[in-house]
Amino acid sequence: MSKFDDYQTLMNDQDCLVESLGTLGRKTVLAKDQVGGDQLFGYEGAARPERAHVILPRKTLSGASNDIGFRREADGNFTAVVSQYDSQIGYGKEWLAKVKATYLEKKGIKDLTAQGYTDFRREEIKNASGPPDVRITATPPPAYTQAQQVGFSRS
Amino acid sequence: MAKPTVVMTIHGDGSGFDVDVIGVNGPTCQRIQKDFEGMGKRVSERKKPEYHQVQTAVQNLAGR
Numbered sequence: 001m002s003k004f005d006d007y008q009t010l011m012n013d014q015d016c017l018v019e020s021l022g023t024l025g026r027k028t029v030l031a032k033d034q035v036g037g038d039q040l041f042g043y044e045g046a047a048r049p050e051r052a053h054v055i056l057p058r059k060t061l062s063g064a065s066n067d068i069g070f071r072r073e074a075d076g077n078f079t080a081v082v083s084q085y086d087s088q089i090g091y092g093k094e095w096l097a098k099v100k101a102t103y104l105e106k107k108g109i110k111d112l113t114a115q116g117y118t119d120f121r122r123e124e125i126k127n128a129s130g131p132p133d134v135r136i137t138a139t140p141p142p143a144y145t146q147a148q149q150v151g152f153s154r155s
Numbered sequence: 156m157a158k159p160t161v162v163m164t165i166h167g168d169g170s171g172f173d174v175d176v177i178g179v180n181g182p183t184c185q186r187i188q189k190d191f192e193g194m195g196k197r198v199s200e201r202k203k204p205e206y207h208q209v210q211t212a213v214q215n216l217a218g219r
Contacts, residue, residue, distance in 0.1 A: 133167045134164070144179070145183065
């Protein structure tokens with residue numbers, strides 16, 4: 001018998017977030033203040049009230065862009081801070097969806113590798129309604145299946 | 156029994172992912188679930204379609 005579970009994305013790993021933004025071709029800067037976050041700057045160089053912990057500097061985006069940030073919330077999850085202008089020039093919902101999907105891929109492989117999973121395989125599955133889904137297949141650690149074969153588990 | 160395999164399908168829209176655990180049952184299955192808790196919030200749990208088909212057959216027999 002197989003089991004299916006559905007999960008909602010949580011972005012709470014800063015390293016994976018930075019890595020996924022890099023994969024999408026964006027250079028990131030970490031805030032000097034990793035507690036409260038650094039202020040973001042607008043296109044004209046003025047500080048804005050919004051703060052973030054991972055920042056895409058405006059000069060690396062476009063000539064009229066504002067900084068884009070990812071703010072770590074109290075629960076540890078990151079929230080994107082994107083100006084209306086930038087969300088209209090390619091950093092809107094579709095771009096954020098790519099960031100999240102890329103993040104999940106990095107985070108999945110990182111966490112599962114750390115847990116001892118092996119034999120990773122990756123494939124893209126066409127999706128009629130938008131970007132392709134990514135399917136990652138892995139083999140659980142031998143300790144998991146050995147415990148199952150002898151009929152006991154250590155919790 | 157099928158070779159133990161875990162399949163993680165990441166939705167293209169980045170909203171979440173599905174996990175399918177194959178060839179594993181019971182406590183080991185629950186242990187595998189825990190390995191995914193750091194990546195997302197579990198929002199639903201469902202059985203594969205064939206499981207529901209078996210259940211339907213049992214109900215039909217009972218109704219005779």
